[in-house]
Amino acid sequence: MQAPAPQPGIMEIELYQGGASKVPGVEDVLKLSSNENPHGAPESAVAAAREAAGAMHLYPSTDHAGLRRAIAEVHDLDAARVICGVGSDEVLHLLCQAYVGPGDEVVHPAQGFLMYPIATRAAGGTPVAAAERDRVVDVDAMLAACGPRTKLMFLANPANPTGTMIGGQDVVRLADGLPEGCLLVLDGAYVEYAGDFDGGLGLAGVRENVFVTRTFSKMYGLGGLRVGWGYGAQAVIDVLNRIRGPFNLSNVALAAAEAAMRDRDFVARCAEDNRVQRARLTEGLRDLGLGVDASEANFVLARFENEAAARDCDAALKAQGIIVRHLAGYGLPHCLRMTVGDAAGVTRLLEGMAAWARA
Numbered sequence: 002m003q004a005p006a007p008q009p010g011i012m013e014i015e016l017y018q019g020g021a022s023k024v025p026g027v028e029d030v031l032k033l034s035s036n037e038n039p040h041g042a043p044e045s046a047v048a049a050a051r052e053a054a055g056a057m058h059l060y061p062s063t064d065h066a067g068l069r070r071a072i073a074e075v076h077d078l079d080a081a082r083v084i085c086g087v088g089s090d091e092v093l094h095l096l097c098q099a100y101v102g103p104g105d106e107v108v109h110p111a112q113g114f115l116m117y118p119i120a121t122r123a124a125g126g127t128p129v130a131a132a133e134r135d136r137v138v139d140v141d142a143m144l145a146a147c148g149p150r151t152k153l154m155f156l157a158n159p160a161n162p163t164g165t166m167i168g169g170q171d172v173v174r175l176a177d178g179l180p181e182g183c184l185l186v187l188d189g190a191y192v193e194y195a196g197d198f199d200g201g202l203g204l205a206g207v208r209e210n211v212f213v214t215r216t217f218s219k220m221y222g223l224g225g226l227r228v229g230w231g232y233g234a235q236a237v238i239d240v241l242n243r244i245r246g247p248f249n250l251s252n253v254a255l256a257a258a259e260a261a262m263r264d265r266d267f268v269a270r271c272a273e274d275n276r277v278q279r280a281r282l283t284e285g286l287r288d289l290g291l292g293v294d295a296s297e298a299n300f301v302l303a304r305f306e307n308e309a310a311a312r313d314c315d316a317a318l319k320a321q322g323i324i325v326r327h328l329a330g331y332g333l334p335h336c337l338r339m340t341v342g343d344a345a346g347v348t349r350l351l352e353g354m355a356a357w358a359r360a
């Protein structure tokens with residue numbers, strides 16, 4: 002007897018590889034491969050999680066009212082139009098499940114986040130990659146990639162893994178140029194690192210065809226708890242809530258995320274430190290002769306002469322217990338993505354890079 006055949010598209014999904022976290026034989030590992038917060042989780046969130054853990058025998062809230070209220074107050078949004086998911090990954094999956102089926106297309110930048118094609122294929126749809134221009138999203142190419150079957154357009158801004166951004170005018174041009182019935186999804190995983198850009202929340206507030214996703218995994222230091230959220234038109238939120246699991250977020254995760262959202266001092270401190278350390282890292286890498294675009298996120302993309310050099314550097318860093326991300330899977334085999342650490346982390350990375358360059 003055979004197992005049933007999976008739905009079309011599923012076997013075309015390449016397994017997502019998370020950032021490595023271990024080096025055999027090395028104890029003091031510096032993990033710079035997943036863009037986690039080097040300062041850890043906010044103490045306020047850890048305390049809230051501990052307290053909530055005492056009630057883990059009880060089912061959590063189904064409507065996430067407390068967390069949605071905190072998000073809405075901090076960002077000046079309508080709480081009824083916020084949806085919370087198991088990481089923003091779940092929100093991306095819900096969007097695909099709700100709006101994409103066999104024969105439908107989803108446009109994403111060629112060097113875009115790998116979850117976009119994965120979530121598209123999981124729903125039976127076809128991902129369509131639009132070429133970028135010098136590692137920056139090309140608005141014209143994105144619009145040219147749209148057709149009558151395009152249901153979603155995914156775009157991280159700032160982008161991962163390039164760290165580059167497109168401006169507010171370009172985002173409006175994308176929203177204006179979309180075919181009828183297509184939703185622009187602005188993935189704001191790194192917005193908190195990008196100065197005073199609102200990540201498109203203002204646009205999503207007034208346009209039915211714009212949706213924003215955000216995460217607690219990066220700036221808020223809660224990657225292990227899996228909390229993200231989305232904001233968009235009430236009609237879209239109502240659709241997504243029908244397919245969202247009623248108990249998708251645990252009470253521990255909800256409590257921690259709410260506390261983290263309200264901890265504006267933590268966010269301000271981390272943003273400032275990232276700005277300073279990102280500049281140090283960018284300059285240090287450029288001094289070594291590497292190509293580095295100005296990053297608006299909490300990582301930088303280092304470009305090497307060729308793939309062999311990138312692989313050689315990756316191995317040399319690993320031997321020193323420093324884990325960065327080689328981007329072969331993103332079509333950037335000559336590049337390494339490096340999370341911006343704290344001051345000591347950046348120093349250790351730059352010293353490791355200098356040792357590799359001398360060898």
Ligand SMILES: *Cc1c(COP(=O)(O)O)cnc(C)c1O
Nearest residue numbers: 088089090114161190216218229
């Ligand atoms: C890290 C990241 C996310 C966050 O995903 P979560 O599921 O919320 O942890 C989303 N989009 C991009 C582009 C990312 O790099």
